[in-house]
Amino acid sequence: MTDMITRGRFAPSPSGRMHLGNIYSALLSYVSAKHKNGEWIIRIEDLDRQRCKREYADKVIDDLHWMGMRSDAEIVYQSDRDAIYEAALSKLSDKGLTYGCYCRRADILSARAPHESDGRVVYSGRCRHLSDAERLVMEAERKPATRVIVADKTIDFTDGHYGHQSMNLACDCGDFIVRRADGNFAYQLAVVVDDAEQGVTEVVRGRDLMDSSHQQIYLYNMLGYDVPQFYHLPLLMSETGHRLAKRDACTDMGFLREAYTKEGLIGHIMFLAGVIDRDEPLTLNEAVDMFDWENVRKDSGITISSQELA
Numbered sequence: 001m002t003d004m005i006t007r008g009r010f011a012p013s014p015s016g017r018m019h020l021g022n023i024y025s026a027l028l029s030y031v032s033a034k035h036k037n038g039e040w041i042i043r044i045e046d047l048d049r050q051r052c053k054r055e056y057a058d059k060v061i062d063d064l065h066w067m068g069m070r071s072d073a074e075i076v077y078q079s080d081r082d083a084i085y086e087a088a089l090s091k092l093s094d095k096g097l098t099y100g101c102y103c104r105r106a107d108i109l110s111a112r113a114p115h116e117s118d119g120r121v122v123y124s125g126r127c128r129h130l131s132d133a134e135r136l137v138m139e140a141e142r143k144p145a146t147r148v149i150v151a152d153k154t155i156d157f158t159d160g161h162y163g164h165q166s167m168n169l170a171c172d173c174g175d176f177i178v179r180r181a182d183g184n185f186a187y188q189l190a191v192v193v194d195d196a197e198q199g200v201t202e203v204v205r206g207r208d209l210m211d212s213s214h215q216q217i218y219l220y221n222m223l224g225y226d227v228p229q230f231y232h233l234p235l236l237m238s239e240t241g242h243r244l245a246k247r248d249a250c251t252d253m254g255f256l257r258e259a260y261t262k263e264g265l266i267g268h269i270m271f272l273a274g275v276i277d278r279d280e281p282l283t284l285n286e287a288v289d290m291f292d293w294e295n296v297r298k299d300s301g302i303t304i305s306s307q308e309l310a
């Protein structure tokens, strides 16, 4: 029996220039897949048409190429793939797993990945039990979002880096949105459909998306797809305790490309991640060769000194 080839991916949302936290996730996803002689692909997650721009996507790709990381398959844009998400949604609906929801809250955030700091709320299931007559009244007022009905049972998985994870979606999340009222598909559905359809076998990303993995595993199961291996990464944090963000201008790729050579930046990221002991330049190939998940820091956050952020 031949082992299945590893396929990793980096799936950025092009809402601005990448910062250190993004390029760190990109690099770690790359070295993890390549260390196993695998493939690595780039997918542009531009479902949120208001925030994402083609010019940002071009910059993201240019920055990845500057680092030497190239997609092993044609780069896919989620904004081109509505028909594929539509088909997946129909599969869920055919199983009686979806319903229209007229509540406005949550709808706003659901096209993008719900990072921990976005403070998600558990949905009460209010619209699940509306009668047909009630639906008709509400329909006259506004279009519904679509939610998927979750099961009241625990979803367990073993994260490749942090080990056993467990969550009961009914208690900790509630029925969640797969399509927004404005017609945009939600991150949770699109990311699952794309990772599955693109043959992704491992997902490496920040641990702020750990909780989302349970929702995604549920969708993998309901859609009959194989679940990839998840590896979550410690987050890069500022000394004041916030997750590095696009507002930290001094960590954006424009700045980093001035401040570092590409080998300098690769070495710096591998040092921050704990893979090497000294902050010294590394080629991409060296980083791939020496990569070992065992050496990646396990703390939930890695603090970047204010000196570096200044």
Ligand code: GLU
Pocket (backbone or CB within 6 Å): 011, 012, 013, 045, 113, 191, 204, 205, 209
């Ligand atoms: N596009 C998502 C984001 O920028 C990441 C999705 C993922 O890695 O699953 O947060």
